[in-house]
Amino acid sequence: MEPLETTGSELDTMVDDSKVKFGRKGMSRERIVTIVVLGVAVIIFIVGIVLIAVAAAADKKDEESSSGTPVKPTSIPVSSKCSLSEEARRSGLPEFLSRVKATYYKLHPYDLDPDATTKRIKVEYVAYDPTPSVIKHRTDTALTLLKEINDKTINTDALKPRERKALAQVKHYLQHMFGQPYDVNYYAGDWMMGPNLFCWQPICSLGYGVSSGLGINHKPYNASDVKLIETKLKTHKAGILQYIDNMKMGVRKGMVRSVEDCQAGTDALKESYKRISLYNETGVLQEWFVATMLDPDYYSNITEEIDNEWKNKHGGKNVSETIKEYLVTYLGKPIHQLLSYVENEHMRHCVPSNVSSGLANLPLKYVWFDGKENTSWPTDPKLPTGEPLNGPKAYSKIMSYFTTNAMTPMEVHELGKKQLDIYYPMVVEIAREVTGETDNDTAITKFRNKLNSSESYFNSEPFPENESNKEAHRKCSDIDGAKKHCPKRWAALQLWFDEARKVMSLLEPKTIPFFYFTGDKATTPTCPIDLLPDMNPSSGAQSYGSSNADCTRSAKYNIPFFLNNFGPRYQEWSVNAHEARPGHHTEVHIISKMHFISFH
Numbered sequence: 001m002e003p004l005e006t007t008g009s010e011l012d013t014m015v016d017d018s019k020v021k022f023g024r025k026g027m028s029r030e031r032i033v034t035i036v037v038l039g040v041a042v043i044i045f046i047v048g049i050v051l052i053a054v055a056a057a058a059d060k061k062d063e064e065s066s067s068g069t070p071v072k073p074t075s076i077p078v079s080s081k082c083s084l085s086e087e088a089r090r091s092g093l094p095e096f097l098s099r100v101k102a103t104y105y106k107l108h109p110y111d112l113d114p115d116a117t118t119k120r121i122k123v124e125y126v127a128y129d130p131t132p133s134v135i136k137h138r139t140d141t142a143l144t145l146l147k148e149i150n151d152k153t154i155n156t157d158a159l160k161p162r163e164r165k166a167l168a169q170v171k172h173y174l175q176h177m178f179g180q181p182y183d184v185n186y187y188a189g190d191w192m193m194g195p196n197l198f199c200w201q202p203i204c205s206l207g208y209g210v211s212s213g214l215g216i217n218h219k220p221y222n223a224s225d226v227k228l229i230e231t232k233l234k235t236h237k238a239g240i241l242q243y244i245d246n247m248k249m250g251v252r253k254g255m256v257r258s259v260e261d262c263q264a265g266t267d268a269l270k271e272s273y274k275r276i277s278l279y280n281e282t283g284v285l286q287e288w289f290v291a292t293m294l295d296p297d298y299y300s301n302i303t304e305e306i307d308n309e310w311k312n313k314h315g316g317k318n319v320s321e322t323i324k325e326y327l328v329t330y331l332g333k334p335i336h337q338l339l340s341y342v343e344n345e346h347m348r349h350c351v352p353s354n355v356s357s358g359l360a361n362l363p364l365k366y367v368w369f370d371g372k373e374n375t376s377w378p379t380d381p382k383l384p385t386g387e388p389l390n391g392p393k394a395y396s397k398i399m400s401y402f403t404t405n406a407m408t409p410m411e412v413h414e415l416g417k418k419q420l421d422i423y424y425p426m427v428v429e430i431a432r433e434v435t436g437e438t439d440n441d442t443a444i445t446k447f448r449n450k451l452n453s454s455e456s457y458f459n460s461e462p463f464p465e466n467e468s469n470k471e472a473h474r475k476c477s478d479i480d481g482a483k484k485h486c487p488k489r490w491a492a493l494q495l496w497f498d499e500a501r502k503v504m505s506l507l508e509p510k511t512i513p514f515f516y517f518t519g520d521k522a523t524t525p526t527c528p529i530d531l532l533p534d535m536n537p538s539s540g541a542q543s544y545g546s547s548n549a550d551c552t553r554s555a556k557y558n559i560p561f562f563l564n565n566f567g568p569r570y571q572e573w574s575v576n577a578h579e580a581r582p583g584h585h586t587e588v589h590i591i592s593k594m595h596f597i598s599f600h
């Protein structure tokens with residue numbers, strides 16, 4: 001049977017033929033064209049997969065409790081379309097799915113179970129904990145559950161299609177430590193390497209726990225509630241400092257990224273905590289995720305009496321001032337420390353990419369410093385529990401997350417080469433046709449020049465240096481700043497936006513034959529898509545940010561602002577179709593609807 005698609009996240013990487021060099025030396029952003037769904041929503045969607053499956057089980061439970069009879073697996077008539085098959089019941093599939101769900105929330109207390117009460121959240125909420133032994137425990141738990149489900153004898157032919165799908169999905173989900181690609185598998189060891197280009201890692205999305213866990217669920221009523229907030233915020237500090245320690249361990253164990261990859265990770269992390277990166281630890285008070293905790297309404301249940309008593313005991317600081325201070329101390333400061341570690345300290349240990357790039361050559365033999373191998377400092381290439389680290393194996397553990405089958409990295413590589421053999425002659429043919437040259441080499445050279453000429457880009461001339469350097473990254477880090485300090489880039493961006501909007505509007509009618517737009521089977525999104533600049537200096541390609549099931553905000557089509565050149569124009573049709581309609585906009589819309597249904 002064909003395994004099912006991985007919903008929730010997707011990563012397509014198209015790397016140009018390495019012989020073709022565009023733009024700068026080294027890692028040119030143009031060379032790496034990567035199109036992704038924004039990471040932030042990923043975890044939520046992945047949890048959704050299991051929840052969809054669990055919904056069926058929950059319906060079943062309701063049925064059982066209302067009938068009041070003990071469970072007799074084989075005696076319940078299969079009447080309704082959505083009831084479970086005999087085989088699902090016999091094999092205990094619904095119970096297993098529910099257990100996976102419960103286990104997920106137990107091991108990820110910063111990701112709130114939508115069914116949990118505020119009371120329970122106040123007890124259970126803890127920040128993301130990257131302690132190696134805790135990562136190991138999460139990994140081992142997932143793998144134990146995976147073994148359990150793999151060891152069950154299930155006659156998949158006797159399952160309903162939806163159940164078969166749930167079974168395939170839950171296996172994929174457990175194989176990847178509850179459906180995540182990075183920093184989650186203890187045995188891969190990538191959790192020592194720090195943030196990556198997409199920041200698809202829990203360390204990059206601490207804000208979600210803060211805003212819903214603490215903001216929404218810890219509204220204080222008395223002094224002990226305020227102390228509880230402090231206790232919970234301290235777990236954030238501990239987790240962030242632990243993450244720094246993990247990265248330091250990565251240096252000692254030879255698990256480090258290339259210089260370019262480190263830079264990309266740093267830029268992405270700074271995007272996640274932009275205000276802190278711009279304005280130091282006090283910048284945390286301007287981050288979106290603390291807004292609820294700064295709102296006067298958060299304190300409406302603190303009486304004047306309690307506030308005064310608090311003031312007397314805390315050097316004249318009232319409750320809201322105290323919480324501000326906690327946010328700076330336990331969140332702003334450690335995040336600032338992490339950003340500074342990543343940018344100033346860790347960076348010096350990253351390796352030149354002609355020595356190691358990706359995971360293939362990891363772990364390194366020696367510690368590197370400022371681009372030089374320190375041969376008197378050999379690494380200790382083992383996990384804390386003694387197993388040997390192995391970059392190629394780590395790659396294969398991570399890669400399978402992005403596949404729907406059991407192909408090995410080598411098989412994928414061979415497949416790519418096969419595809420190249422198919423497509424390359426076609427491209428040469430196009431080159432001959434477009435240039436009118438009959439000689440292959442001449443045609444290829446002329447075609448490359450055409451693709452690389454300024455007419456293929458939205459900017460007619462190179463962007464000024466002062467709109468491209470570190471200073472510009474800082475000054476042009478939001479829309480107002482970009483308009484003011486990067487006027488050339490901003491003007492060219494408008495041309496790209498115009499083209500993107502035009503293409504989007506021309507693509508939509510072409511999707512009409514493929515989908516239901518009305519009625520019960522309608523699957524097409526109705527939310528509009530706004531164009532937005534992506535201010536991450538390491539961002540190399542367009543990306544998509546979803547709306548929600550109720551469409552209370554528009555979806556986003558993000559366009560990278562700091563590319564060497566804007567474009568190329570000829571990519572807009574294919575990339576636009578990939579990101580917007582019929583691409584991610586349709587895909588994510590369907591998932592969000594499914595997610596919605598499973599809860600309501």
Ligand SMILES: *[C@@H]1O[C@H](CO)[C@@H](O)[C@H](O)[C@H]1NC(C)=O
Pocket residue numbers: 020021022023448449452453
């Ligand atoms: C592409 O154009 C840029 C300048 O616009 C030039 O520096 C670069 O060498 C060109 N690359 C190729 C492969 O022609």
Ligand SMILES: *[C@@H]1O[C@H](CO)[C@@H](O)[C@H](O)[C@H]1NC(C)=O
Pocket residue numbers: 219220221222223224225
């Ligand atoms: C403080 O308020 C919480 C409700 O938010 C309540 O559960 C708790 O018992 C109260 N504690 C004290 C000491 O009054």
Ligand SMILES: *[C@@H]1O[C@H](CO)[C@@H](O)[C@H](O)[C@H]1NC(C)=O
Pocket residue numbers: 279280281282
């Ligand atoms: C952080 O920024 C604030 C506001 O700009 C400033 O008052 C404070 O002194 C800065 N703190 C540090 C430690 O640099």
Ligand SMILES: *[C@@H]1O[C@H](CO)[C@@H](O)[C@H](O)[C@H]1NC(C)=O
Pocket residue numbers: 297300301
């Ligand atoms: C808490 O404050 C809200 C207003 O924000 C109010 O509606 C509610 O009654 C208060 N609850 C208690 C128990 O005082």
Ligand SMILES: *[C@@H]1O[C@H](CO)[C@@H](O)[C@H](O)[C@H]1NC(C)=O
Pocket residue numbers: 299307318319320321
């Ligand atoms: C707490 O103190 C700050 C600073 O003195 C003040 O601006 C704020 O209004 C106070 N909050 C309450 C609820 O009294």
Ligand SMILES: *[C@@H]1O[C@H](CO)[C@@H](O)[C@H](O)[C@H]1NC(C)=O
Pocket residue numbers: 352354355
């Ligand atoms: C990597 O590049 C640097 C500078 O570009 C060069 O000095 C060094 O020899 C190269 N190393 C390898 C292993 O090719």
Ligand SMILES: *[C@@H]1O[C@H](CO)[C@@H](O)[C@H](O)[C@H]1NC(C)=O
Pocket residue numbers: 369374376377
């Ligand atoms: C190289 O490593 C040794 C042993 O850890 C250390 O004492 C020395 O300072 C390092 N040298 C450099 C240049 O980092």
Ligand SMILES: *[C@@H]1O[C@H](CO)[C@@H](O)[C@H](O)[C@H]1NC(C)=O
Pocket residue numbers: 424425426428429440
């Ligand atoms: C030109 O390229 C095409 C496609 O790759 C190939 O079939 C053809 O043999 C080449 N012609 C010459 C003269 O090499």
Ligand SMILES: *[C@@H]1O[C@H](CO)[C@@H](O)[C@H](O)[C@H]1NC(C)=O
Pocket residue numbers: 464466467471472475476484485486
């Ligand atoms: C770059 O220079 C132009 C012209 O002098 C100026 O308007 C713009 O603000 C500068 N941008 C930055 C980021 O410094």
